[in-house]
Amino acid sequence: MATKLGRARSASIDDPFAAHLAPPEGETAEERTVRLAAAQKAEKTSRQIDEVLLQSKKLLDKKKSNVKILLLGQSESGKSTVLKNFRLRFTPQYFDAERAAWRMVVLLNLIGSVRVICETIESELAAPEFTLVSDIHRQRCADLAPILREEEIMNQLISPTKIQGEVYVRPGGEWKSTLATSEVAQNSASVVLSMRDEIETLWADTAVRELLEKKDISLRDGGGYFMDDVSRVTEPDYVPTDSDILRARIKTIGVEEHFFEKESASGTRGVKDFWIYDVPGSRGSRAAWIPFFDMVQAIVFLTPLSFYEVLEEDTRVNRLEDSVVLWKEICANVHLQNCQLILFFNKMDILKAKLRGGLIIKEYVPSFADRPNTYAGATGYFKEKFRAYHKRTSPKPRSFFYYETTAVDTRSTAKIIGAVHEEIFRKHLQESILI
Numbered sequence: 001m002a003t004k005l006g007r008a009r010s011a012s013i014d015d016p017f018a019a020h021l022a023p024p025e026g027e028t029a030e031e032r033t034v035r036l037a038a039a040q041k042a043e044k045t046s047r048q049i050d051e052v053l054l055q056s057k058k059l060l061d062k063k064k065s066n067v068k069i070l071l072l073g074q075s076e077s078g079k080s081t082v083l084k085n086f087r088l089r090f091t092p093q094y095f096d097a098e099r100a101a102w103r104m105v106v107l108l109n110l111i112g113s114v115r116v117i118c119e120t121i122e123s124e125l126a127a128p129e130f131t132l133v134s135d136i137h138r139q140r141c142a143d144l145a146p147i148l149r150e151e152e153i154m155n156q157l158i159s160p161t162k163i164q165g166e167v168y169v170r171p172g173g174e175w176k177s178t179l180a181t182s183e184v185a186q187n188s189a190s191v192v193l194s195m196r197d198e199i200e201t202l203w204a205d206t207a208v209r210e211l212l213e214k215k216d217i218s219l220r221d222g223g224g225y226f227m228d229d230v231s232r233v234t235e236p237d238y239v240p241t242d243s244d245i246l247r248a249r250i251k252t253i254g255v256e257e258h259f260f261e262k263e264s265a266s267g268t269r270g271v272k273d274f275w276i277y278d279v280p281g282s283r284g285s286r287a288a289w290i291p292f293f294d295m296v297q298a299i300v301f302l303t304p305l306s307f308y309e310v311l312e313e314d315t316r317v318n319r320l321e322d323s324v325v326l327w328k329e330i331c332a333n334v335h336l337q338n339c340q341l342i343l344f345f346n347k348m349d350i351l352k353a354k355l356r357g358g359l360i361i362k363e364y365v366p367s368f369a370d371r372p373n374t375y376a377g378a379t380g381y382f383k384e385k386f387r388a389y390h391k392r393t394s395p396k397p398r399s400f401f402y403y404e405t406t407a408v409d410t411r412s413t414a415k416i417i418g419a420v421h422e423e424i425f426r427k428h429l430q431e432s433i434l435i
């Protein structure tokens, strides 16, 4: 039987809270236990809220005090690939944990290439004149229809909304955990693995290769190219290599924000914490860049020297011209006048291969004239152009940093990333001392 307890102490009329804090009159021992337990729970919740607030504040402070780097450049210039290189170099443990998800992206890229090939065959077969391919190819594509359905299923899983028919994943790691753990994705992967022979047969067909060449479709240049690795990437125990992850392509909508914190792994000692922002580069999404201009200390600006290509989103615009216009705008922007600008001529492996294949620069860039039609000739010429714009348009003088990169090559990029990181922190330190 519960006993009523008397009031422990009477509420002082001078203390406005005392009446609320004092135990209720005539409280039983049971009621007291319940009340104290409730108070304890409320206190715990309050502590948890305080903890969350403190963490958010710490995060905000970190953002304020840590170096922030922005990756800029047109779509497909290699921003997300450079971000992967930073992650591989500075947070290798996180990078490692994501291999299962990237395996699925590699398979998706593989299906994407099959889709391009089959669509090209279909349109060729629809042409009234003589075609390079025949009903045999139509049948091969029909046999491969199950993997195209799996592409749809996997895309549905990671991105329920498409934009203009294209699949984009949202920033953050959610799509990675979905792809890595979902049974539906595992099942899709099994379907792809079961069709490896059919994929290989399609790709080994010389008529198919000739058709792609005739249509000027170079799967190799488009990113996410794994057609030469079918047997390897369709092994049941396949784990993507670093290089595979760098070459895998998935489009992100919105801004990817990554915090780089010292990991205990060897090789990352002495690294200061910093943030990197990876933004989308297509013309329609460049407005998303502006909010970052006031807060970043360094910009890595990427441009492939693809004077022989046009933008995917606007085929009237030459890719290199688009990059030059962007570069001038970034250099001239007063909000960025104190920002370090680091220029990457990226995809240099592709430029080298094109030159080896007989690309004549002056046919695309008449002002190149009779300079040596070589890799050094091309990079030297365009480097001076970019340097001149940098000097002419920057609101106040600043250093010009420039690197030739092949972001899918982890080894050479790791060295460059190390040098860039050091340079950014050297300047940051100098400025902190001056402040």
Ligand SMILES: Nc1nc2c(ncn2[C@@H]2O[C@H](COP(=O)(O)OP(=O)(O)OP(=O)(O)O)[C@@H](O)[C@H]2O)c(=O)[nH]1
Binding pocket: 073, 074, 075, 076, 077, 078, 079, 080, 081, 082, 222, 223, 224, 225, 246, 247, 248, 249, 250, 251, 252, 279, 280, 281, 282, 346, 347, 348, 349, 350, 405, 406, 407, 408, 409
């Ligand atoms: N061969 C070659 N491919 C590269 C290089 N850098 C990036 N790529 C590939 O090009 C494709 C596009 O690269 P991303 O890093 O996704 O390009 P992005 O600038 O982030 O593009 P958006 O997100 O659309 O703005 C990917 O499949 C990369 O693997 C390079 O140096 N050489």
Ligand SMILES: [Mg+2]
Binding pocket: 079, 080, 081, 252, 278, 279, 280, 281
């Ligand atoms: Mg990207």
